Amino acid sequence: MAISETITTAIGWSAQSDxxxxxxxxxxxxxxxxxLRRLPIVAIVFGSSWLDPxxxxxxxxxxxxxxxxxxxxxxxxxxxxxxxxxxxxxxLVASEALGCxxxxxxxxxxxxxxxxxxxxxxxxRALHKTPRIGCLMFMDGLVPGSADVVRGIQEVVGTSSLxxxxxxxxxxxxxxxxxxxxxxxxSHAVVGLLxxxxxKLGVGIEHGFAPISKPRHVTRAxxxxxxxxxxxxxxxxxxxxxxxxxxxRMREETFSRQHxxxxxxxxxxxxxxxxxxxxxxxxxxxxxxxxxxxIEGSWLQLMIGSRDLxxxxxxxxxxxxxxxxxxxxxxxxxxxxxRRKLLGETHAASEVAQIRQIIGTAxxxxxxxxxxxxxxFGVTSIYGRSVVQTGSVLVVALGM
Amino acid sequence: xxxxxxxxWITALLTTILLTLWxxxxxxxxxxxxxFGSLTYLAAKAEHYRRQLTSLHRLQNAYDQLDxxxxxxxxxxxxxxxxxEELDRRLSSLLSLHQLGRQLRVSLRPEEIFSKLDxxxxxxxxxxKSLLGLCPSLNDLEWCTCLGVTPETSANIxxxxxxxxxxxxxxxxxxxxxxxxxxxxxxxxxxxxxxxGVPTAVIxxxxxxxxxxxxxxxxxxxxxxxxPRADEELVAILTNQLAIAVExxxxxxxxxxxxxxxxxxxxxxxxxxxxxxxxxxxxNKAKSDFVSAVSHELxxxxxxxxxxxxxxxxxxxxxxxxxQQERLAKIEKHADLLTKLINNLLDIARxxxxxxxxxxxxxxxxxxxxxxxxxxxxQLEAKHLHYDTDIDGIxxxxxxxxxxxxxxxxxLSNAIKYTPxxxxxxxxxxxDLEQKCLRAAITDTGCGIPPEDLPKLFQEFYRAxxxxxxxxxxxxxxxxxxxxxxxxxxxxxxxxxHPGKGSTFLVTxxxx
Numbered sequence: 001m002a003i004s005e006t007i008t009t010a011i012g013w014s015a016q017s018d019x020x021x022x023x024x025x026x027x028x029x030x031x032x033x034x035x036l037r038r039l040p041i042v043a044i045v046f047g048s049s050w051l052d053p054x055x056x057x058x059x060x061x062x063x064x065x066x067x068x069x070x071x072x073x074x075x076x077x078x079x080x081x082x083x084x085x086x087x088x089x090x091x092l093v094a095s096e097a098l099g100c101x102x103x104x105x106x107x108x109x110x111x112x113x114x115x116x117x118x119x120x121x122x123x124x125r126a127l128h129k130t131p132r133i134g135c136l137m138f139m140d141g142l143v144p145g146s147a148d149v150v151r152g153i154q155e156v157v158g159t160s161s162l163x164x165x166x167x168x169x170x171x172x173x174x175x176x177x178x179x180x181x182x183x184x185x186x187s188h189a190v191v192g193l194l195x196x197x198x199x200k201l202g203v204g205i206e207h208g209f210a211p212i213s214k215p216r217h218v219t220r221a222x223x224x225x226x227x228x229x230x231x232x233x234x235x236x237x238x239x240x241x242x243x244x245x246x247x248x249r250m251r252e253e254t255f256s257r258q259h260x261x262x263x264x265x266x267x268x269x270x271x272x273x274x275x276x277x278x279x280x281x282x283x284x285x286x287x288x289x290x291x292x293x294x295i296e297g298s299w300l301q302l303m304i305g306s307r308d309l310x311x312x313x314x315x316x317x318x319x320x321x322x323x324x325x326x327x328x329x330x331x332x333x334x335x336x337x338x339r340r341k342l343l344g345e346t347h348a349a350s351e352v353a354q355i356r357q358i359i360g361t362a363x364x365x366x367x368x369x370x371x372x373x374x375x376x377f378g379v380t381s382i383y384g385r386s387v388v389q390t391g392s393v394l395v396v397a398l399g400m
Numbered sequence: 401x402x403x404x405x406x407x408x409w410i411t412a413l414l415t416t417i418l419l420t421l422w423x424x425x426x427x428x429x430x431x432x433x434x435x436f437g438s439l440t441y442l443a444a445k446a447e448h449y450r451r452q453l454t455s456l457h458r459l460q461n462a463y464d465q466l467d468x469x470x471x472x473x474x475x476x477x478x479x480x481x482x483x484x485e486e487l488d489r490r491l492s493s494l495l496s497l498h499q500l501g502r503q504l505r506v507s508l509r510p511e512e513i514f515s516k517l518d519x520x521x522x523x524x525x526x527x528x529k530s531l532l533g534l535c536p537s538l539n540d541l542e543w544c545t546c547l548g549v550t551p552e553t554s555a556n557i558x559x560x561x562x563x564x565x566x567x568x569x570x571x572x573x574x575x576x577x578x579x580x581x582x583x584x585x586x587x588x589x590x591x592x593x594x595x596x597g598v599p600t601a602v603i604x605x606x607x608x609x610x611x612x613x614x615x616x617x618x619x620x621x622x623x624x625x626x627x628p629r630a631d632e633e634l635v636a637i638l639t640n641q642l643a644i645a646v647e648x649x650x651x652x653x654x655x656x657x658x659x660x661x662x663x664x665x666x667x668x669x670x671x672x673x674x675x676x677x678x679x680x681x682x683x684n685k686a687k688s689d690f691v692s693a694v695s696h697e698l699x700x701x702x703x704x705x706x707x708x709x710x711x712x713x714x715x716x717x718x719x720x721x722x723x724q725q726e727r728l729a730k731i732e733k734h735a736d737l738l739t740k741l742i743n744n745l746l747d748i749a750r751x752x753x754x755x756x757x758x759x760x761x762x763x764x765x766x767x768x769x770x771x772x773x774x775x776x777x778x779q780l781e782a783k784h785l786h787y788d789t790d791i792d793g794i795x796x797x798x799x800x801x802x803x804x805x806x807x808x809x810x811x812l813s814n815a816i817k818y819t820p821x822x823x824x825x826x827x828x829x830x831x832d833l834e835q836k837c838l839r840a841a842i843t844d845t846g847c848g849i850p851p852e853d854l855p856k857l858f859q860e861f862y863r864a865x866x867x868x869x870x871x872x873x874x875x876x877x878x879x880x881x882x883x884x885x886x887x888x889x890x891x892x893x894x895x896x897x898h899p900g901k902g903s904t905f906l907v908t909x910x911x912x
Contacts, residue, residue: 050519173528252623
């Protein structure tokens, strides 16, 4: 049976500044592109943080009625034509062979692990009899503890289940992000979309950064805070590379090009594998707050990124995502906002175009720019599971 | 390495023991040999170890050197990134300004203009919060666009700006001001930044020539690259654009309203003129009908007067005394004049009322001119005038032969009348192929017409106040009739004159 008969997808987009109208327009266009008599089982929504989320969902529901809706606010949206901002993208999935359920876990700032479990339980309850394909998660990108949320979900759905997703963003304002679950607009929450049935998910995640410094030993770290490297305050080591003036400037900046151009890479067991962490802020005691968990005892290197490496990584991720699928129904891209800043507008567009070349230009593609990505990383026993990554491009392909 | 060393030391120890315990010289020799061999091997190994240590040291140095180079690369790259980031921001700001400018050009009202500052533009300028409002007065403010702030925050900021008289300051000193929470010493500015929830912001007034109009506040939630001058310049351009757009919209509105007023007035006047024209046409027709009717009524008794005067003068009713004959001759002469006047009036009335239509046909020019010449011949001879014609190869003209004869006879008679004896009169015809018409010019060497009389020349009963007219009687209708006939041919008639040198009457007749 052809994929078009099993899973049908359609995309709608709107750049209206009025959120309700944007929601209506995007959902309306998506519905218009869906073949008649195919009822959508879920709508995945990526909306700019500049759009009022409640009004946006209201507009979408006006058109889609009771179709389940999941999604999140972004730092930029991706549609087949390329990256965009201040807009709304809707992906409708219609299939009789697929099943889906939505679970919500709240207060991840207080108890992230429990929130992850809560979301996974809720989703599992509604889909307990169907074989699971994987779980798409939409999580607040401004709250630490994302690794615990992923652990919480893994504990419920099992480590063998694919858990992928991106962290909600707010157009680099770092004020508040939103997660959408049906008619609910949430913050500090995780929304899980559990997919089950006869489909398959293909995943590829790459970052394209290369090490530039010598390896440093993480002698003290807790959660996402890196305290000491080689028994020295982490900020001191940072200063060695960047110079005191630059580090002082960086202390005042949030997410500047300097922060994202040189992430920290945690060496994995497998050769040439690094988990990336961005330095989010400098603490007065000389420790560094990072965008993800830092494992004490691990080895860490300063990484350098370039446009060529970033584009190469996107192509690799797209190839990885589709290699296990015979047919592709649609592709969702969770791309780090750090990469977008690094690439610049022209090359960001080129990145989307290159992904489309690989997945096929006729394949529907949507996505968003995130504050972090979750996906299976590497092939070793520790990193084979879903982990929180930053500075990466995660390509998720739904197909057969 | 350590295992090898241990084996050597054990061998050396055993050899020493053997040397000590056994006295057999062969055994001693063997022991010495083993000892020598072991020491040689040990020396070789030590040398190899030393070399390895040197290599390791070199490797370590190279590694550290590479790390130092990495630091240099990073620092250089950082500067490049910083420059690139600033350039990107400037570029996106300029592009946004350009796009905004295009949008503002098509906006007509200040509210509409102010609503064009959308989230995409604000983000591209590098800001994350924006408040833009209209100020009806120096103490009043209504936000038009609030981006990235809650309604509560915008209301609080509005109240704060008004109550602390900051709004008045901004509108009287509209140049953009960069506010930085880490450096400002002004408590009001600090509080404003706190209300907006940002570490840095730029505030400026929008002040077109007509006076203060609005207030703009742009805030940045993260410190980022702080470029106060660049931010102030950008905001200055933005507020200028807004002010210019508002001015343009006001001018456009003014122009549009004036145009509307003008159009309305033109319409009113057109209606009035149309009504007046209708009335005039009606009046003119009534006048023509009246003139026609009266002329008819006058002509009959006039004919009787003239007939009886003629009969009496012929002596049929008895001989008349000389004074009687003279009086009767005057009666006849004046009756003729009156008849001519009435005929002319009748013709004018008929042409105006459309009762006479021009019988247009091709007229042979030679024949036409000969007929005219025959009519004016006696007058020419009486004054010994030189008359010539130039027809420029024209063979025929299109028109009503009889009516055109009246026109040219009239014009030539006038020329004769006003040209002194032995003067020159010339009739010249020309073909205008471009305009598809014929032009006839009748030029005399007469006394000419004063410039002030020229415009009135074709008015009914107008006669120029000159010595000739005082001696020669005329009806003042000849030229009027000529004009009506030419116009009925879709032609034109005009005059050029130089007093004391002569006049030229110009007639244009269409060829189609």
